Amino acid sequence: MTTPKTSYPKLPRVASSGDLVLDRRRDWAMAASADGFHQAAAEIYEQILERAPFWAMAWFELGQAREKLGDRPGAIAAFESAAARDPDGLLAADLRLAALGARPTPAAPSASYIAGLFDQYAANFDQHLQEMLEYRGPALLRAAMEGACDKLDRPFHFDLVHDLGCGTGLMGHEIWRDCDVMNGVDLSPKMIEAAQKTGCYHTLQAGDVVEYLNAAPAAQAALVIAADVFVYLGDLAPVFAASARALEPGGLFVFSVQSGEGADFSVGDDMRYAHSADYLLELAALNGLSMMSLEKVSTRKDSGAPVPGLVVVMGR
Ligand SMILES: C[S@@+](CC[C@H](N)C(=O)[O-])C[C@H]1O[C@@H](n2cnc3c(N)ncnc32)[C@H](O)[C@@H]1O
Structure with missing residues (x-):
């Protein structure tokens, strides 16, 4: 059966227009952008x-091409057109619009954007992150946790652990020997598949961190950890409340964020969220968590420059 040209499937079309000639032209536009010919691409x-x-x-x-050309109104108009044709938010045009100051900062990107982004990324994730971006989140979070355990005079051992946004399992791999039961959750099924191969996790679940934590038993986890995950969540109030609920008294809540100034949370040009230290302190107080350490440290680079960040340990 041939498909008539007018019966395009429902929007958004992500990788293809459904017309090979137009798809080929998009390849040319992408090549022009990659070579810096943004006017030609536009x-x-x-x-x-x-x-x-x-x-x-x-x-x-x-x-994106208009942004590169410094045409902010034109870029905003194009991103608004993208958003209007992408009801599931697969492209997260709302994040770009927020970064351009044209829309309020969303509380979180759509789950379909995160799952799509990391499903595409999963096969090359470890190599890209560790070699190109010099990602050192897991080692830094572990060092911060060791410092907290020393201060508390407690062993570096955890009965039940929730690894939020576990990705391919880099964080889990760093600490699994010190955990009795480590469970992971991630929105990207392909990242979960990769984490499965590490053999470090007792259970792995494809889903959202807040829904997962709210379904976990209350007051039983010794550790809730999130390495380089809150850069994909703006409003952290739900995940703080859900983590505090899941933690046993004396349990640790350990995570990294990108540092932001002023606003509680904002979206940068990199489409990632940054959070202010004051906001984290406020959420800790609201959820009965005490700040054990907050270290200014960069967990990764972007375009060769260290990205300013915070590594935080809180106690329940
Ligand atoms: C940069 S990776 C970090 C992975 C891992 N924690 C590590 O340190 O290598 C961020 C991960 O968080 C996941 N993620 C982002 N938002 C999420 C959410 N709301 N619920 C579950 N997973 C999420 C992504 O799918 C991705 O795998």
């Missing part, structure tokens, strides 16, 4: 969109 996208105005991805990439 013109190709504009031509594509005359024929395929439904193509959310092309609107999004036009927005």
Whole structure:
């Protein structure tokens, strides 16, 4: 059966317009962008969109090209067009619009954006993060936890652990020998598949961290840990409340964030959230958590420069 040209499937079309010629033109536009020819790229996208105005991805990439050209109003218009054609938020145009100051900062990106992003990334994640971005989150979080355990004069051993946004298992691999039961959760099924292969986890679940924690038994976890995950969550109030609920008295809540100033949380050009230290302190107080250490440290680089961050240990 042939599909008539007009019966396009429901939006958004992410990787394809459904028309091979337009898809090929998008390849040219992407190549032009990669070589720094943003004007040429923008013109190709504009031509594509005359024929395929439904193509959310092309609107999004036009927005990126216009941003590179310093055309803020044009970029905003293109990202708004992408958002309007992407009801599931697969492209997270709302994050770009927030970064441009054109929309309020969303509380969180859509689950479909996070799952799609990390499903694509899963196969190369460890190599890219550790070699290109010099990611050292797991070692830094472990060192901060060791410091907290020394202060508390308690052994570095945890009965029940929840690894939030476990990804491929880099954090779990760093501490699994010191845990009796370590469970992981992640929105990306492909990251979960990779974590499974480490053999470090007792259970792994594809899902959202807050839903997962709220379904976990209350007051039983010795450790709730989230390495480089809260950069994908703006409003941390729900995950703080859910973590405090899951932790046993004396349990540790350990995580990293990108540092932000002023606002409780904001979205940067990198589409990641940054959080202020005052906001973390406020949420700790609201949830009966005490601050044990808050260290200014960078867990990774971006374009060769260290990204300012915080590594935090709180106690229940
Ligand atoms: C940068 S990776 C970090 C993975 C791992 N913790 C590590 O240190 O290597 C962020 C992970 O958080 C997951 N994630 C982001 N938001 C999430 C959410 N709301 N619920 C569950 N997982 C989430 C992503 O799918 C991704 O695998």
